Amino acid sequence: MTHTSKDDQWSTLDRDLNRLSRVEYATMHVSRPLVGVGISLAFIVIAALVAGLVTGVTPGMLFIVAAAAFGAYMALNIGANDVANNMGPAVGAQALSMTGAIVIAAICESAGALIAGGDVVSTISKGIIDPASVADARIFTWAMMSALLSAAIWVNIATWFSAPVSTTHAVVGGVLGAGVAAAGLTAVSWPTMGAIAASWVISPLLGGLIAAAVLAFVKWRIIYRDDKIAAARTWVPVLIGLMAATFAAYLALKGLKRVAEIDLPTALTIGLGVGVACYLAATPMIRRQSRGLENRNKSLKTLFAVPLVISAALLSFAHGANDVANAVGPLAAIVHAQQFGAFAGEVAIPVWVMIIGAFGISFGLMLFGPRLIRIVGSQITKLNPMRAYCVALAAAITVIVASWLGLPVSSTHIAVGAVFGVGFFREWHAERRARQINRSRPPARRLAAEERRRRKLVRRSHFMTIVAAWVVTVPAAALLSAGLFHALSLIPV
Template sequence: MTEIQTRGRKETLDKDLDKFVRMEEAASHVSRGLAGPGFGLLFIAAAALFAAIYVAGGQNSALIIIAAMLGGYMALNIGANDVANNVGPAVGSKALSMLGALVIAAVFESAGALIAGGDVVGTISKGIIDPATVADTNVFIWAMMAALISSALWVNLATVLGAPVSTTHSVVGGVMGAGIAAAGFSAVNWPTMGAIAASWVISPVLGGLIGAGFLAFIKIKIIYQDDKIAAARRWVPVLLAVMAAAFSAYLALKGLKKVIHLDGLEILVIGVVAGLITYFVSKPVIHRQSEGMENRNQSVRKLFNVPLICSAALLSFAHGANDVANAVGPLAAVVHTAEAGEVIAKVSIPFWVMLIGAAGISFGLLLFGPKLIRMVGEQITKLNPMRAYCVALSAAVTVIVASWLGLPVSSTHIAVGAVFGVGFFREWYTSKSQRRRDYMTRKYNRRRPNGAAAKATPAAAAPPEEARRRMLVRRAHFTTIIAAWIITVPAAAVLSAVIFIVLDAAF
C-alpha cells in the first residue's frame, strides 16, 4: 500500500470519526433538551399516584386524580416562570450562582407554601366565582378543570417564549372564563375581580416606588458619603433589621396561627424584637467584613451580597405562600366538591394538596427556571448587589403586605415592577447628573470617526438611536412584558371558556 493510499484512508477514517462525534454531540444536546420534560412527566405521574393513595376507593376518585395531575402541571409551570422573579436579581448581580439560587428558592418556596399558603388559597377557590350560581357539582368541577388546563397551557407557552407572565393572572382569568361559560357573567364576583384588578395595577407601581426608594436611600446614605465604609457599617445593619422584622412578623402572622393566636400588637412586637436582634448581631459582622476595604463603591457592593441572599430567600418564602394558590386553589375546590358532592364557599385544604403544589413549584424551578432567571436578572437592566438588594427587598415587602390582605396579587408584576423602578430611577438620576452626561458625551465622541472626538458634543445633541442606547432599561423588554401582562387575562379566559364547553359537552 502506497503512502498516498495510507494517507487517504486515514483522512477518510478521520472524517468518519468526526461524523460520529458530531452525531454524539447532537444526540447529547437533544437528550438534554428532553430531560426536563421527561422529569416533568414523571412528577405529574407521581402527583397522580400520590392523590390515588389518599383518595383510594373514595367517591369520584378518578376525577380527583386527574385534577391532581393538572394541579401538578400548573405548579411546574409556576416554578418555571414566576420563581425567576425571586432569584433573578441575585443571579444577575453575581451575588448567587445559578445552582445556589435554585437550591435557596426551592427550599424557601416549599416552606412558604406549606407554612403560610392557606389564606390566599381560600381567595382563589371561592372569591372569583359565586358558588350559588354554579350549584351543579359536575359543572363546577369542569369549570375548575378548565381553569387549571387553560392557565397551565398559557404559562407553559409563555415560558417557552421567554416571557415572564403572571401565573396569578392566568389562573384568575381561567376561573373567570370558565365561570362565565358555565353560568354567564352573573357567576363572576365582579367586586372581588375589581379589587384583584386594582391590586395588579397598584402592586408593580408600589414595588417600583419602594425599590427606587431603597436605592435612593443607599445612594444618599452610603454611596455619596465621603467615607463609604463607615456609612455602610452604619446603615447595612439597619437594612438587614428591616428585612428581618418584615420576615418575622409575616411568619408570626401566617405560621404560628396554627399553634397560637396572636393579635396585631403581638405580631408587631415580634417583628420589632427580631429586627433589633438582627441589628445588634449583624453590626459587628458587617464591621469585620469591611475591615481593610478600600473606600470605593466596588467594596461597598460586597457588603450587600449576604443581605441580598437573605432577601431573595425571604421573597421566595413569600412567593411560595402567595402563589401556591394558583396551583392548588382550583384543585382544592375540585377535591372538596368531588368528595362532598356540594359546592360551598369555604373549603379545607388537605395537606397532600398543598404538598403537590409546593413540590411542583420547586421541581419546575429546578427543571426549567434558569432561562427566565437570566432574563429577569440580566436582560431588563444592569444589576449590581446593591440594586438587586433593593429589588428583592421591595418585592418581598409588597408580596408580604398582599398576602396579609389575602389578595392573589401577581408576584411577577411586583418583582419586575421593582426592577423597572430601580432602572428608571437610575435613568432619572443620570439625566440630572452633569458628571454622568459629561462622561457619556466623551464616550460618544470617542466613537466618532475622522478625529471628530476632539470637538465636544452635548449629550442632548446625540442622535435618537444613541439616546435609546443610553437608556438603562431596555425598552424592548419593557413593552413586551407590558403587552404580555395585558393579554394574559383575556387569553386565559377565552381558552378556559372553550375548554369548559368541550369538557361539558363530552362528559
C-alpha cells in the same frame, strides 16, 4: 497502489471520531429541552397515579386523577415562571450562581409550601364568583378543572415567550371564565374584579417607586460619600435591620397561616422586635467584614451579598407558603366535591395534594426556571448586589403596605416592577448627571442630547413584552377556561 501508514490510519479515525463527537454534542444540545419535557410528563403521570391510589375505587376517582394531573402541570408552571422573581435579582447581581439559586429556591419553596402552606384554601379564588351559581358538584368540578388547566396553559405560554406573569391572576382569570361559562355574567363579583384589575397598575408602580427610593437612599448615604466604608458601617446594619423587620412582618402576615392567624398590628410588632435584634447583631458583623476593604464601590458589593442571598431565600419561603395554593387549591376543592358530593366555601388540603404542589414547583424551577431567572436578573437592567437588595427589600415592603391598605397585589408584578423601578431610576440619575457634566464642559466636548437619550439602561423590548403579558393574562386565561368548560361539559359522566 498507495500505502497508508498506521499513523495516517489513526489520524483518519480521529477525524472521523471528532466528527461523530460533534454530531453527538449537537444531538444532545437539541434534545436537552426534551429531557425536561420527559421528566415533567413522568411527574404528571406519577401525580395522577398517586391520586388514584390514595382515593381508591370511588365514583369520582377519574375526576380526581385528572385534576391531580392538571394540578401537577400547574405546579410545574409556577416553578418555571413565578420563582424567577425571587431568585433573578440575586443571580443577576452574581451574589448566587444559577445552581445555588435553584437549590436554595427549591428547598425554601418546598419548605414554605409544606410547613406554612395553610390547612384550608378558599375554593372560589378571591371571591370573584357567587358560590350559589356553581353549587352543583358536577358543574363545580368542571369549573375548577377548567380554571386549573387554563391557568396552567397560559402560564406555560407566557414562560415560552419569556414573560414573568402572575399565576394568581391566571387562576383568577380561569375561575372568571369558567364561572361566566357556567352561570353567566351575573355570577361575577365585578367590584372584586375591578380591585384585582387595579392591582395590575398599583403593584408594579408601588414596587418600582419603593425600590427606586431605597436605591436613591443607598446612593445618597453610602455610594457618594467620601469614605464609603465608614458610611457602610453606619447604614448597612440599618438596612439589614429594616430587611429583617420587613421580612419578619411579611412572613408573620403571609407565611404562617398554618401555625397561627396573625393580624397586621401583631405582625408589625413582631417585625420591629426582629429588626432591632438583627440590627444589633449586624453592626459588629459588618465592622469585621469591612476591615481592610478599599474605599470603592466594588468593596460595598461584598457587604450586601449575604443579606441579598438571605432575602432571596426568605422570599422563596413566603412564595411557597402562599402561591402553592394556586396549584393545589382547585385540586383540593375537586377532591372535596367528589368525596362529599357538594360544594364547600373552604376545604382542607390533603397532605398528598400539598406534596404534589411542593414537588411540582421545585421540579418546574429546576427544569425550566433558569430562562426566566436570567430575564429578570440580567436582561431587563444590569443589577449589582446593592440594586438587587433594593429590589428584594421593596418587594417585601410593598406587600406590607398593600396589606395595610387592603389592596390585592401580585408578588410577581411587585418584584418585576421593582426591577424596572431600579432600572428607570438609574436612567434618570445618569441623564441628570450627564446634564450636570455637560454644563461644566466646553461646547465642543458636550454629549449631544440625542446620544444621551440613546443610552438606555432598561431594555424596552422586555418592558413592552412583560406589560403586554400582564394585561392579557386575565382575559386570556378566562377565554381558555370558558372554552375548556364547554368542552369538558360535553363529556358524558
